[in-house]
Amino acid sequence: MSDLMKALTFAGSGMEAQASRLRHTTENIANADTPGYRRKITSFESVLNGMPGAGEVRTGRVSLDQTDLERIYDPSHPLSDDTGHHDGSNVDLVIEIADAREAQRSYEANLRLFDQARQMTSSLLDLLRR
Amino acid sequence: MFTDMEILRLAQSLASHAGTRQSVIAQNVANADTPGYRAKTVTDFAALVTDTHGQMRSSRPGHLSGSSTANLAEVVDGGGREAPNGNTVSLEAEMMRAGETRHAHDLALSVYRSSLDILRMSVGRR
Numbered sequence: 376m377s378d379l380m381k382a383l384t385f386a387g388s389g390m391e392a393q394a395s396r397l398r399h400t401t402e403n404i405a406n407a408d409t410p411g412y413r414r415k416i417t418s419f420e421s422v423l424n425g426m427p428g429a430g431e432v433r434t435g436r437v438s439l440d441q442t443d444l445e446r447i448y449d450p451s452h453p454l455s456d457d458t459g460h461h462d463g464s465n466v467d468l469v470i471e472i473a474d475a476r477e478a479q480r481s482y483e484a485n486l487r488l489f490d491q492a493r494q495m496t497s498s499l500l501d502l503l504r505r
Numbered sequence: 506m507f508t509d510m511e512i513l514r515l516a517q518s519l520a521s522h523a524g525t526r527q528s529v530i531a532q533n534v535a536n537a538d539t540p541g542y543r544a545k546t547v548t549d550f551a552a553l554v555t556d557t558h559g560q561m562r563s564s565r566p567g568h569l570s571g572s573s574t575a576n577l578a579e580v581v582d583g584g585g586r587e588a589p590n591g592n593t594v595s596l597e598a599e600m601m602r603a604g605e606t607r608h609a610h611d612l613a614l615s616v617y618r619s620s621l622d623i624l625r626m627s628v629g630r631r
Contacts, residue, residue: 388535389531430536431532448630485535487603
């Protein structure tokens with residue numbers, strides 16, 4: 376029973392981490408046209424043995440993608456320099472969509488295991504109900 | 506049957522083994538995107554049971570001598586192919602294992618329940 380409870384906690388931590396990854400992906404997509412925006416990258420790390428919540432996953436520090444910003448030619452833009460260019464963002468929509476899809480897939484896998492552990496617990500408790 | 510209830514003990518061990526396995530699978534799936542994470546797995550239940558009277562095999566003499574049914578399942582490295590970030594979890598394989606675990610747990614609980622039914626019937630309660 377305690378193992379099943381642990382399974383619920385693990386699956387819950389996985390869902391939480393994937394949800395936060397999806398949130399950062401959404402922020403990136405929302406800011407795809409913001410001048411000077413660098414895309415945020417979520418990192419995952421697992422909690423080491425001996426710490427509270429060992430084996431769970433959690434999100435680490437958010438880092439910024441340091442690749443070059445896109446140079447956009449638009450002389451009428453207030454941020455444009457002498458050559459008529461200004462910095463765009465380095466968000467690539469294709470990458471963000473793929474990342475969001477992967478987060479969804481992992482989230483569903485965690486959800487399925489959560490549900491299975493829940494059903495196993497309740498069928499265990501059904502034994503007492505007779 | 507009534508002296509030491511082997512079947513109940515065996516069913517309980519199988520259910521508890523399935524619980525351990527489920528928690529290991531959940532841990533793997535939660536860490537499916539963690540760089541450098543190695544997938545884990547639990548030793549097979551069949552490896553814990555010798556073919557003599559369904560007694561549990563013990564790793565140390567003196568273990569499991571009485572009615573105790575400690576869970577001897579060991580957590581070992583699951584192997585598997587390594588992704589470029591050093592992660593060895595395969596979601597598909599974990600889902601397969603989750604299905605097997607569910608099956609084993611259901612089996613254990615069914616055996617337990619019907620053994621209890623037989624016992625109830627034999628003491629005249631229905």
